[in-house]
Amino acid sequence: MTDAAIASRLGHEHVADIVEFLNGKTAEEATGVVSHMPLKWAVEVLDQPQFHDACEVIEALPQEKAVGILEGMSADRAADVLRWIEEPAKGRLRDALSPEAQVAIDHLLTYPEGTAGALMTTEFVSVPSNWTVQQTLDHIREVERSRETVYAIYVLSPGTRRLVNTVSLRRLISGNPGDSILSVANPYTPITVPPNLPQEEVARTISKYDFLAVPVVDTTGHVLGIVTVDDVIDAMIEEQTEDVQRMGGMEAIDEPYLEISFKEMIKKRAGWLCILFISEMFTASAMQFFSDELEKAIVLALFIPLVMSSGGNSGSQATSLIIRALALHQVRLRDWWRVALRELPTGITLGTILGVIGIIRIVVWQQTGLFDYGEYWKLLAVTIGAALIGIVTFGSLAGSLMPFLLKRLGFDPASASAPFIATLVDVTGIVIYFSVAWLFLHGTIL
């Protein structure tokens, strides 16, 4: 099928389905199809943040068509696309836009990625507070097509243009046409966000208040734009992906798995892997330190992976619990000692449970003759049990406190907490293990 034929057939589909179809094609193929679409459709397709190849398509289209599409797109999305196009194409496209579009986009581009300012759109409905319900309704009917949402209406003070209140469309249509717009306004002070607020916090505000949009307001009380709920959902999905990947111990990847280049994949994964590998080298150093003990009691080596991994597992449980509790504001930085006071008995209990299982394991193997742990096997069993209590307790404590430390130092607690903890607990675990062993086995096999 030719690009033109595909383009015309796509006309009957929902735009989200067209985007899904185009995402399955290469950037060149997508450009071919988009170039044969009527401008109106092309604008709709490019307006979807889910469309992966937006930058490539805009760059590859003839300048006139690209500029037409950018002008038709919502300002926030157009700024988003331009943000990732490289110079000189970026400057060339920007300069070809209409002066108003240039101002709007330049403004949006000044906010760093991942903030309310970068997420917001400047296409919202605002009316002066001396208007009536009817005037507002008429205005909305007129501008409806060019606004991202008309369900939240921002009422500004007529002189200063500062935000006075918000009105929802559902309350507006129930209002008396001749009454003041303020008669249907929300009864409480409008809830706003500053332009530099991180997008997770914007999402939290929208979800807390069940808003369809939240106004972004500067320190002087002027509305800079609004963030709509669909942009927040997209941001949340992106955030969730980054969190899962960071917890998996790698840099976040924003492209779909099968589309990342091999080089990029290695770059994103090798960095953390090397950092963790080099930190983990301390385990070799710790083992070297205890190599005399190891030589005397080779039987101790058998349980090193078992004991160490238990510490890592309990640590990663505690870390993931606290990462989420911090993200949902269920605990705050100053609560770190309350968390520590909970994790201490939790760790001791969990360690005791594993310790008992570990002791049973050794007793069963020894008694049934599956393996001979030597003359002092009872002491060895006690050593393993006690070491497990110590290591699991340490793992729980360290795992729960690491996210606080990372946050205190200004990092995202989700970033690499889990692999960090595993490494920290591994190294400390060896020290705990051999110390406990020395305590119980000194004078016998050590």
Place this chain on the structure above:
Amino acid sequence: MTDAAIASRLGHEHVADIVEFLNGKTAEEATGVVSHMPLKWAVEVLDQPQFHDACEVIEALPQEKAVGILEGMSADRAADVLRWIEEPAKGRLRDALSPEAQVAIDHLLTYPEGTAGALMTTEFVSVPSNWTVQQTLDHIREVERSRETVYAIYVLSPGTRRLVNTVSLRRLISGNPGDSILSVANPYTPITVPPNLPQEEVARTISKYDFLAVPVVDTTGHVLGIVTVDDVIDAMIEEQTEDVQRMGGMEAIDEPYLEISFKEMIKKRAGWLCILFISEMFTASAMQFFSDELEKAIVLALFIPLVMSSGGNSGSQATSLIIRALALHQVRLRDWWRVALRELPTGITLGTILGVIGIIRIVVWQQTGLFDYGEYWKLLAVTIGAALIGIVTFGSLAGSLMPFLLKRLGFDPASASAPFIATLVDVTGIVIYFSVAWLFLHGTIL
């Protein structure tokens, strides 16, 4: 301050802030405050899914007040609250409700938790397709207060009451009052979800199409209810928490960290910890199997934690990448071999990078005299390097394929993939390590 005084002061706050205040109190304190609120406020507070103690408060309030609140709440939320109240209180409260409320709630309670049916509300706006724009607008003004959203209007066939089309309020108010409601309807076939669709998929649908609500439709084409975007956001946040906790190797916890009882905490964590511990015992068995080799070359033990953890780290990277790619439908079950074909060279490359670092480490320590790895230190270095390539490659492959396997078997890929992989890779890692060692060191120290 007395409960009554607190209740009256809270009247000036946004309901979401009242909920946040009450969440900081115990269930008894919250019940005291709610019992002094006017019914209208109490309904609004209990209607917020963010309110943690809803079940406890409803159970503790005098029956008359509790029933009044449940009747005033949206049906989906009331059903959600009743779902978690235990018998006999649940039956007693349900029987005291009005017959209509009973029908609506019973209906919602038949859908399992986490599906579109359980998430939906039955309070939506629907009109027959032979109505005009004006008739619809008048109807909305009348029912606005009792509907969760009026921004999406569902147009039903007058006879069969099947879903014909959807209309957005923004298009409705721009329509010509005398025209048919269908004149402002969406141009494409309505997008719907079945009642048994998992909530993640509902969220995906809403986010893909940028909807404010999606209709839940049975196989005969009748609208059972709608799922609104704010319920989806709440579900997404819950989902995200569960994913992070499951990836951390524990059962998901739905209460805030500081409010979980000690017993509950142990229960949620001990289960997985024990499963992982018992699986990890195979490392001890593997080590026992190689105990002769270990006795001959104790120096091999020094690098076990380092080599094993590298396999675990590369595995958890691959797993977290694929968990998200599957969740976002970037890869499908049948793509498993494409993923394997990518992970194989990726694993070899990453393993080679770590292998080179590992070799350098041994050479430097040996040459500077920091530690003496014995006569055959060069062969040992080669062993470590080769084992790292093998183990990291195995980790990447196993880590990327485990989520496919879990999904194929009907489990959630996010559930415990990461700790599972670490355990699997640990056990296999020991076998790989000693096999490689035998290959290179046989005839020298082995």
